[in-house]
Amino acid sequence: MAGGLAIEAxxxxxxxxxxxxxxxxxxxxxxxxxxxxxxxxxxxxxTAVRILTTLLPPDAGSARVDGLDVVHDAAxxxxxxxxxxxxxxxxxxxxxxxxxxxxxxxxxxGRTPSRERARELxxxxxxxxxxxxLVRTYSGGMRRRLDLAxxxxxxxxxxxxxxxxxxxxxxxxxxxxxxxxxxxAQGTTVLLTxxxxxxxxxxxxxxxxxxxxxxxxxxxxxxxxxxxxxxRLEVHLEDGDRTGDALAALxxxxxxxxxxxxxxxxxxxxxxxxxxxAAVRRLDEAGIGIxxxxxxxxxxxxxxxxxxxxxxxxxxxxxxxx
Amino acid sequence: xSSLSYELSDMLVLARRSVLRIPRQPDLLVGFTIQPVMxxxxxxxxxxxxxxxxxxxxxxxxxxxIPGIIVQxxxxxxxxxxxxxxxxxxKGLMDRFRSLPMSRSAVLTGRTLADVSTNVxxxxxxxxxxxxxxxxFGTSWWEVTAGILLLLLIGYAFSWVFAFIGLTASSPEAANxxxxxxxxxxxxxxxxxVPVESMPSWLQPxxxxxxxxxxxxxxxxxxxxxxxxxxxxxxxxxxxxxxxVFGILAVWRYRHVITR
Numbered sequence: 001m002a003g004g005l006a007i008e009a010x011x012x013x014x015x016x017x018x019x020x021x022x023x024x025x026x027x028x029x030x031x032x033x034x035x036x037x038x039x040x041x042x043x044x045x046x047t048a049v050r051i052l053t054t055l056l057p058p059d060a061g062s063a064r065v066d067g068l069d070v071v072h073d074a075a076x077x078x079x080x081x082x083x084x085x086x087x088x089x090x091x092x093x094x095x096x097x098x099x100x101x102x103x104x105x106x107x108x109x110g111r112t113p114s115r116e117r118a119r120e121l122x123x124x125x126x127x128x129x130x131x132x133x134l135v136r137t138y139s140g141g142m143r144r145r146l147d148l149a150x151x152x153x154x155x156x157x158x159x160x161x162x163x164x165x166x167x168x169x170x171x172x173x174x175x176x177x178x179x180x181x182x183x184x185a186q187g188t189t190v191l192l193t194x195x196x197x198x199x200x201x202x203x204x205x206x207x208x209x210x211x212x213x214x215x216x217x218x219x220x221x222x223x224x225x226x227x228x229x230x231x232r233l234e235v236h237l238e239d240g241d242r243t244g245d246a247l248a249a250l251x252x253x254x255x256x257x258x259x260x261x262x263x264x265x266x267x268x269x270x271x272x273x274x275x276x277x278a279a280v281r282r283l284d285e286a287g288i289g290i291x292x293x294x295x296x297x298x299x300x301x302x303x304x305x306x307x308x309x310x311x312x313x314x315x316x317x318x319x320x321x322x
Numbered sequence: 323x324s325s326l327s328y329e330l331s332d333m334l335v336l337a338r339r340s341v342l343r344i345p346r347q348p349d350l351l352v353g354f355t356i357q358p359v360m361x362x363x364x365x366x367x368x369x370x371x372x373x374x375x376x377x378x379x380x381x382x383x384x385x386x387x388i389p390g391i392i393v394q395x396x397x398x399x400x401x402x403x404x405x406x407x408x409x410x411x412x413k414g415l416m417d418r419f420r421s422l423p424m425s426r427s428a429v430l431t432g433r434t435l436a437d438v439s440t441n442v443x444x445x446x447x448x449x450x451x452x453x454x455x456x457x458x459f460g461t462s463w464w465e466v467t468a469g470i471l472l473l474l475l476i477g478y479a480f481s482w483v484f485a486f487i488g489l490t491a492s493s494p495e496a497a498n499x500x501x502x503x504x505x506x507x508x509x510x511x512x513x514x515x516v517p518v519e520s521m522p523s524w525l526q527p528x529x530x531x532x533x534x535x536x537x538x539x540x541x542x543x544x545x546x547x548x549x550x551x552x553x554x555x556x557x558x559x560x561x562x563x564x565x566x567v568f569g570i571l572a573v574w575r576y577r578h579v580i581t582r
Contacts, residue, residue, distance in 0.1 A: 098342070102339055
């Protein structure tokens with residue numbers, strides 16, 4: 001594969017009627033890494049995944065996955081990708097085992113290898129006990145795990161996960177995250193779309209923020225966070241009247257002038273090392289009582305707000321993403 | 323394996339999937355089987371007395387009706403395909419299938435093949451009910467066999483019509499509505515339930531040229547021995563034509579369809 005890139009897209013455009021879902025998207029994903037495509041509903045994430053998985057031809061631009069062109073080498077490329085979608089795409093009237101066996105047969109693995117692989121995956125995803133139950137009796141989290149397992153049947157080098165945890169309860173989400181992390185540890189390249197900032201932060205090596213069909217920022221989670229400023233110390237005082245004195249006392253450890261927000265002091269830091277100890281010492285010397293003190297990292301929510309002027313969840317939910 | 327054998331194996335894998343659904347969601351088949359059975363009972367016992375005297379060749383109404391109503395139930399047997407495809411689209415399974423390195427038509431050939439098995443079940447039930455209400459075969463065993471094969475061919479052809487409907491309708495409910503508002507009246511505008519001669523003169527040409535009339539007359543010829551004319555070969559030609567045209571349309575839709 002060219003230059004160690006597992007996914008390479010240039011100038012992808014797609015229009016549905018009047019809606020321009022993608023307006024020239026470039027993506028470069030190194031092999032063996034997790035790439036997060038982050039954006040609100042209707043931003044164009046699903047359209048990008050559909051193009052990269054050969055479900056939809058782009059109107060303009062080109063893309064290669066694992067060195068194969070998504071339009072011209074579509075048939076061969078499908079042998080080398082796995083897709084798990086927003087909807088758990090499994091057949092409710094089959095058992096978990098039958099679902100995976102069917103997918104194996106459709107990858108042309110052969111009957112016996114398909115069955116062996118199905119058992120193996122059910123085991124890996126903690127579904128062995130439910131293997132012979134109809135999927136319609138599964139919980140939401142079990143269906144998603146089965147869906148992810150189905151995407152892995154052929155051990156694809158590149159995996160596409162379109163909002164893998166949307167609608168899951170917190171425990172199931174964490175379970176799915178751990179499963180994805182285990183895959184990446186084995187060298188699979190993952191492109192993941194999400195509207196959850198914590199999910200991208202936890203899983204992705206690099207993130208592209210996409211909004212209204214354009215990539216508006218790209219970088220590591222830390223780079224994106226640095227974009228909105230580094231670590232901050234958040235201090236709540238016992239006595240609100242001493243705020244002025246506290247600001248003066250903390251100025252020496254601040255990277256930029258401290259500010260007040262909702263009754264707390266926010267102190268931008270040069271580095272987090274020793275910051276709490278230094279702040280406690282200075283406030284103690286000045287005789288100012290501390291109610292609570294904590295380090296605060298900027299979240300990707302802050303990043304999104306900074307980049308787009310709106311929060312990730314609030315906008316665009318009603319825009320159809322088709 | 324060659325690409326043709328992949329094509330066949332993909333089709334069989336997906337046909338098996340559809341067949342497995344039948345015992346697991348029995349209400350679907352029961353629904354599609356009970357309705358024609360109710361029709362048989364209603365038509366035989368409610369309308370039969372009024373219609374019987376008007377029938378050609380001095381046929382009993384049971385012998386007239388059963389071949390017609392079986393054609394109708396074969397035609398609607400493909401409905402399972404329309405519903406199944408519409409559901410696969412709604413639930414995202416279609417995206418999975420289209421992202422797999424499998425044959426581009428297997429999702430459709432598998433389903434339509436599976437419909438043949440539901441049609442066999444329906445055919446057995448309908449013939450059994452027919453025999454109970456007084457229907458009797460009036461032909462040789464090989465004509466009856468040919469009739470059964472023709473009915474299954476007709477059912478297979480209409481599975482492709484329903485495949486196209488399922489991929490075109492915006493939801494499983496819409497697929498249902500298309501099927502019943504378009505196809506249902508067409509089956510009634512035929513010789514299935516009443517003789518064409520009993521219809522108003524302006525309607526008779528419509529009913530006579532309706533392919534259902536040809537198919538029903540062919541089934542009647544093979545089951546009860548009415549004169550066949552060209553009906554049998556025309557029915558085969560219609561079925562093959564419908565399967566080809568709607569097969570091409572459905573595969574074209576499948577390649578371009580977007581999950582909702």
